[in-house]
Amino acid sequence: MDSDDEGGFNSAASSIELDEEMSSSVDFDSDVELDDYQEDETAFEATAKDLAPRRKAYEVEYRVYSPKDIQAQQDDQVAEVANLLEQPPEATAILLRHVRWNKERLIEQYMDAQEELLDKAGLGQDISKNPPRLQVIDGFCCDICCEDTPGLESFAMNCGHRFCVDCYRQYLVQKIKGEGEAARIKCPGDGCNKIIDAKSLDLLVPTELTERYNELLMRTYVDDKENLKWCPAPNCVYAVECGVKKRDLNKIVPSVHCDCKHAFCFGCTLADHQPCPCVLVKKWLKKCEDDSETANWISANTKECPKCHSTIEKNGGCNHMTCRKCKNEFCWMCMGVWSEHGTSWYNCNRFEEKSGSDARDAQAKSRQSLERYLHYYNRYANHEQSAKLDKDIFHKTEKKMTLLQSSSGMSWIEVQFLEAASQALQQCRQTLKWTYAFAYYLARNNQTAIFEDNQKDLEMAVENLSEMFEKSTDQLAGLKVEMMDKTTYCMRRRVILLDDTAKNLKEQTWEFIVDMV
Amino acid sequence: MAGNKRIMKEFADIQANSPPGCTITLPKEDDLLNWEVTMDGPSDSVYAGGRFKLAVALPKEYPFKPPNVSFKTKIYHPNVSNDERGSMCLGMLRADEWKPPNKIVEVLKLVRAVLAAPQPEDAVEPGIANEYKNERRAFDKNAKEWVSKYAK
C-alpha cells in the first residue's frame, strides 16, 4: 500500500502549523493546581522540583523506587521516630505499622495516650526488659493440639495465651504463607487482639519463612501508603510514588512510567489509559464484558471489499486497505473510501447521531444506542488489534533489518528509527483506543469538536506511519528520514490531544452521559 | 497430623455434651474431617419446627483454618447462600477472625444464634437481607414457607 499525502498529510507542512498549536496549548498553567496533589510529606520530597521543566496538563509528578529504596525509607522513618519516642526500633516499627505509617498521627497519639496506644499496637509491656522466650511449664496442655506431654515447650506473650511452640509456629505459617499477613498478626488466643511483636516473631517464625515474611512487611509498607503503589507488571519489583489522590481521579488521569518500561495508571493500576478517566475505564470495560457477544464479530480479521465483495484479510496494523481484486482503496474501520479520509469534512472517527424523527420509538432508540456503542467499540477494539499487528510486523522487520545491516552497511544505531516508530505506534494506538471509550461517554458540547479533530488528526498520523511498516525492507532504508518525521509528528499529535483533553478534564469542561461515580 | 488428637477430642466432647438442638454424626466412620449436623430451628424463630442438615467440613489445616459450614437443607436466610452450596461465612467462620483455639461446638452455637437472629449487615443474600430489614412480614412468610417445603 502506498502512502499518499494528498489528504494534506505532508509532514513537513504540518509541523509548521503544529508548532503554533503546541505553543498555545502548553500556555495554560497546570503547576498551580497540581501542587495541591503534593503531600507535604517528608521522606521523599522531590528536590529538583523547581528545576524540572513545566509539566503538560496530562503529566503528573511521580518517582520510581527499587525494593532497596523502599527498605531504606522504612528504616529511615523507623530510626527517626524511634529517636523521637525513645522506643527501640522494633517497637517503633510496630507502632508505625499500627498507624499505617502516619508519623504525625503516631506522635500525636503517643503524646496523648501512650498507654492506650501501646496496648492497641500490641506493645502493652516493655519488650526490651522482658524479652520473649520459650518455656516448659508443668501440667501444661495446649488448647490447640490438646498435647500435654511433659517437657512440651510453649510460648505466650504477656497476654498469657499460651500454646505449644509447634502450634504457635504453625499458626504463623498459616498467617504468613496462607493468608499473606505480616505486620498485624494477632495472638492466636481466642478473642485476643494483641499483635505479635517483631522480637517474638524473630523467635518463632521458621527460618525458611523469614524471607517471605520480610517481603510481606515491605509490601504492607507500600500498601499502607496512599501515595505509593507497586508496579503491576508481572515480576516487577518497583514501587511508584505519586501524590494524586483518589478524590481527584475525575479531574486527572495519572499515568506513570515504571523503570521496567510499563506505563500504568496510578489511580487504578490498569495499563495506561489516558485520556480516559479511571471511572469511565471501569464502566467501559464492564460494558464491553457485558456486551461481548454483540461485539465479537468485530474483532474478526477478515471483511469483504465494499465494492467487489471479495474477502480481504488484514495482516498489518494499517487501516488503509487495497482490494487485491478490484484495487478499491477503503478504510478498514468505516469501510468508507480511503481518498476521502484526509479531507476536512470526512469523519471516520465521529459518530453521526441520526436526526430525530426515525429514533422515536423504543426499538429504534435501542438500535441507535447499540449502533452508537458499536461505532466506538469497533474503533476501540481495532486499535487494540492493530497495535498487536503493528508489533508483529515490527518483529518481522527487525529481523530483516539485522540482515539489511550486513548488506547495506547501516549500523545498529542507524536502524533504531524503526524501533522508535514502532514504539510510537504502540503508544499512540493505546491512546487512540482510549479516546474511543472516552468519546462514547462524552456528551456533545463546544469542546467535543476540538476533541474529535484532535482524535482524527492523531488517527491519520498513526495510519500514515503504520502504512510505512508495510513497505518492503529494502525500501525502508531509503525512507528513514520520512519515517522519523512521521514518528515525530505522531508523538506531537498525541501530546496535543492528551494535553487538550487533560486541560478540559481538570477544568471540568467535559460533560459526560453517565455519572462520574 | 497435628490436628488429629484435637479433632478426636472435640468430637468426643461434642458427643458427650451436644449443643442444644444439635445432633452430630460422622457420615463416614473413619473420616474425621467431615461432620454431619442435624439442627432444629430455634423455637422462638421463623425456623421453628424445621430440621436442617448441615455439613461441617474441616480443612486439612484445621484448626489453623476455620471449618466450612454449609446447609444441605434449603433455608431462606440472609446469611446463607441461596445456591447448591448453602454456605454460611460470618464471624469466627471467616479466616481472619478464626482463632485456632476456637471449637466446632462454638461454631454450632453461632450458627443457631444466627438462625434465631439473622445478621442482615453481614448478608450473603442482599435481596433477602433487604426484605428482612424492610418487609419483615414478607420475609417471615417466605422463610416459613421454605421450612415447610424443605425442612420437614
Ligand SMILES: [Zn+2]
Ligand atoms: Zn499445640
Ligand SMILES: [Zn+2]
Ligand atoms: Zn493473647
Ligand SMILES: [Zn+2]
Ligand atoms: Zn514496573
Ligand SMILES: [Zn+2]
Ligand atoms: Zn486509572
Ligand SMILES: [Zn+2]
Ligand atoms: Zn474489491
Ligand SMILES: [Zn+2]
Ligand atoms: Zn474510516
